[in-house]
Amino acid sequence: MAERPVLSYRRFEPGPSGDGRVTVLLHGFCSDGDADWVRPGTAAALAAAGHTVIVPDLRGHGASPAPAAPAEAHADALARDVLAVLDQAGAREFDIVGYSLGARLAWEVVRQAAGRAGRVVLGGLSPAEPFTAVDPAALHRAVRTGEQPADPFTGMIAGMVAATGERAAGLAMVVEGLRETPFDPATWAGRTPPVLIAGRDDMMVRGIERIVESTAGAQLVMVPGGHIEALTGADFREAVVKVLQR
Structure with a gap:
């Protein structure tokens, strides 16, 4: 069987502070790593804080290959794509930040590699699977x-x-x-509870409190803006850096 193509990704080396721990950033649907993480300055802020930052384009997005069949875009397959990038980058352990679709896939990445995942930030996470409709x-x-x-x-x-x-x-x-x-947030597999970040005006995250209440130790941080504004705002960026610097 042919080896699955590794996703296209960008790597940002750490600044002089910090320990260079790998942090992977997963973008949302119909976007890419550049739009969600590079241009808003999140990747640079984390690198400056001492993280080695990995920013992939998910399958079908940006410069990464498209799926040839629906099975290649199943949530578990997309998560394996991300883990393949981390393997290629030499990251035995990692922190992970996802936004919207990226947050949903971060949940699955942690399920598949709970022993490797450290701190987890889930931004703009919908508590239900919108694509079932x-x-x-x-x-x-x-x-x-x-x-x-x-x-x-x-x-x-x-x-x-x-x-x-x-x-x-x-x-x-x-x-x-x-x-x-479809997304089923019934069980959190991670070693550490996630921090969820949501825009106060984001209709996509309605009901997010249910996930916080059912996930032991989970925290919810509210920031200004709707689904897009929250992601690109300084409050979101500062909250991500703060969580990952603990």
Whole structure:
């Protein structure tokens, strides 16, 4: 069997302070590592604080390969992609920060590698799997032909992926794969409880208190903004650095 392609990623070396512990940053859906972590300054802030920062593009996103089938975009497969990058980077142990889809996948990465994962920050995490409401056939048809789905939510997702141009077909496959492996936050596998960060005006995180209450030791930090504004704001960046410096 051919080896799974390793994701495209960027590495930021640590500044003089800190111990160079590896921190991996996972971006959201229809985005990439540059948009979510590099341009807002989070990767640079963590590197300056002494972290070795790994910023991959998830499968189907940025410069990484698209999935050839939905199974390659199942949540467990996407998590294995991330672990393959960490293996390639020589990270036996790591801290992990994810936002939105990246937070959902960080939960799965920790499940698969609980003994390796240290501190965990989950930003913009939806307590439910939004892609279960998508009609995958209508989504793929919209990407191929431009036909507008009858279902408004599927139509919204189709509009998001279509805006990415040549990445659209791969992103539709990612949606289908995640729909087949929906998020279930019933059990936290990590050695340390996660810190969840949410925007005060973010409708995507409604009900996040349920995860905090059911995950022993979990903390919730609220920052200004909606789903996008929270991620790119200074309060979010400062909260991430503070958590990882404990």
